[in-house]
Amino acid sequence: MAAKPRIIERRLVARTRIFRVEEIELAFSNGNRRHFERILGGRGSVLIVPMPDARTLLLVREYAAGTDRYELGFPKGIVEPGEDLLEAAGREIREEIGFGSRDLRLLHQVSLAPGYIQHETHLVLARELYPERAPGDEPEPIEVVPWDLGDLDALLTREDFTEARSIAALFLVRRFLGPGQGVSEQDGRV
Amino acid sequence: MAAKPRIIERRLVARTRIFRVEEIELAFSNGNRRHFERILGGRGSVLIVPMPDARTLLLVREYAAGTDRYELGFPKGIVEPGEDLLEAAGREIREEIGFGSRDLRLLHQVSLAPGYIQHETHLVLARELYPERAPGDEPEPIEVVPWDLGDLDALLTREDFTEARSIAALFLVRRFLGPGQGVSEQDGRV
Numbered sequence: 001m002a003a004k005p006r007i008i009e010r011r012l013v014a015r016t017r018i019f020r021v022e023e024i025e026l027a028f029s030n031g032n033r034r035h036f037e038r039i040l041g042g043r044g045s046v047l048i049v050p051m052p053d054a055r056t057l058l059l060v061r062e063y064a065a066g067t068d069r070y071e072l073g074f075p076k077g078i079v080e081p082g083e084d085l086l087e088a089a090g091r092e093i094r095e096e097i098g099f100g101s102r103d104l105r106l107l108h109q110v111s112l113a114p115g116y117i118q119h120e121t122h123l124v125l126a127r128e129l130y131p132e133r134a135p136g137d138e139p140e141p142i143e144v145v146p147w148d149l150g151d152l153d154a155l156l157t158r159e160d161f162t163e164a165r166s167i168a169a170l171f172l173v174r175r176f177l178g179p180g181q182g183v184s185e186q187d188g189r190v
Numbered sequence: 191m192a193a194k195p196r197i198i199e200r201r202l203v204a205r206t207r208i209f210r211v212e213e214i215e216l217a218f219s220n221g222n223r224r225h226f227e228r229i230l231g232g233r234g235s236v237l238i239v240p241m242p243d244a245r246t247l248l249l250v251r252e253y254a255a256g257t258d259r260y261e262l263g264f265p266k267g268i269v270e271p272g273e274d275l276l277e278a279a280g281r282e283i284r285e286e287i288g289f290g291s292r293d294l295r296l297l298h299q300v301s302l303a304p305g306y307i308q309h310e311t312h313l314v315l316a317r318e319l320y321p322e323r324a325p326g327d328e329p330e331p332i333e334v335v336p337w338d339l340g341d342l343d344a345l346l347t348r349e350d351f352t353e354a355r356s357i358a359a360l361f362l363v364r365r366f367l368g369p370g371q372g373v374s375e376q377d378g379r380v
Contacts, residue, residue: 002330004260005253014204014211018227021206024255032329036255037208039229063195064304065214065226070194071304110354112302114254114261121354139222140192164300164311167358
């Protein structure tokens with residue numbers, strides 16, 4: 001297996017309000033040199049799968065500026081300075097869906113596009129929910145959409161459920177919960 | 191349901207060799223105005239799940255500049271000018287794993303982070319593979335890693351299998367293939 005390439009030079013080539021783009025020059029173990037650009041990662045984000053009971057997921061539907069459409073997915077947000085991952089997850093769901101959680105569990109860590117983006121997203125399962133609203137800064141109210149865990153076919157065919165991280169989280173939570181958890185005969189596959 | 195916000199202004203705030211960052215000002219239906227930044231999308235990419243037989247997936251392991259580590263995932267690449275999605279998929283697997291495909295099927299379209307990134311990735315299942323190598327431009331040879339579809343636990347726990355799109359593709363292909371396809375007793379869940 002090849003040794004990891006060495007970063008021999010790095011420079012910031014763009015800085016906007018929220019993005020930093022870095023150009024790096026790499027020396028590969030076989031002697032090849034290449035320039036790459038990448039978006040730097042910051043503190044990472046949390047994506048939360050809230051389950052008010054063993055059969056129900058809480059999704060959110062909100063406007064997404066990147067794709068310029070309303071998107072259905074799980075609550076998510078950037079980890080703020082001074083908070084750990086589970087604190088960030090608890091804060092995000094209080095802000096976005098008006099529930100806190102007494103059982104927050106880190107499930108998995110995913111990357112977005114590791115060739116180009118340094119950002120990491122931490123998938124968190126939130127159970128034992130209780131009502132608690134914290135003020136968020138969304139421009140319009142977020143629509144909370146409950147979904148039955150036994151009805152994933154309908155969710156996966158929705159045109160507004162497109163986000164790779166939400167799809168991955170959905171399946172990883174199902175896998176974590178194990179067989180028999182909210183799975184009907186019809187939904188036996190996957 | 192709220193009407194979609196109007197984009198009332200847009201301007202390019204950064205352009206690097208591969209990224210374009212746009213700032214947009216939006217007017218929401220409730221009167222609120224907000225600025226957002228987003229990374230523009232281009233032609234999109236394809237991510238391919240190659241299956242030389244009904245039980246086997248072909249993964250690739252290569253250096254990822256964004257996260258500065260070797261990553262295991264499915265072959266992927268940007269759609270080039272003048273090619274459609276399945277042509278792009280066929281080209282990418284000939285370049286990356288040395289196989290062409292006589293059965294390319296578009297399975298799903300996913301977004302990366304729709305709040306911030308316009309990019310779309312098209313998930314393609316490739317079967318009926320035949321040996322054909324096309325020259326690629328990778329700085330070092332890509333390692334091809336076959337994986338048994340019945341052994342997903344081991345794959346999901348690997349520290350280098352982190353990419354949300356690859357995880358989503360894995361489960362969507364399993365779901366598409368249906369029950370009984372390469373699923374052992376032990377792997378009955380999911």
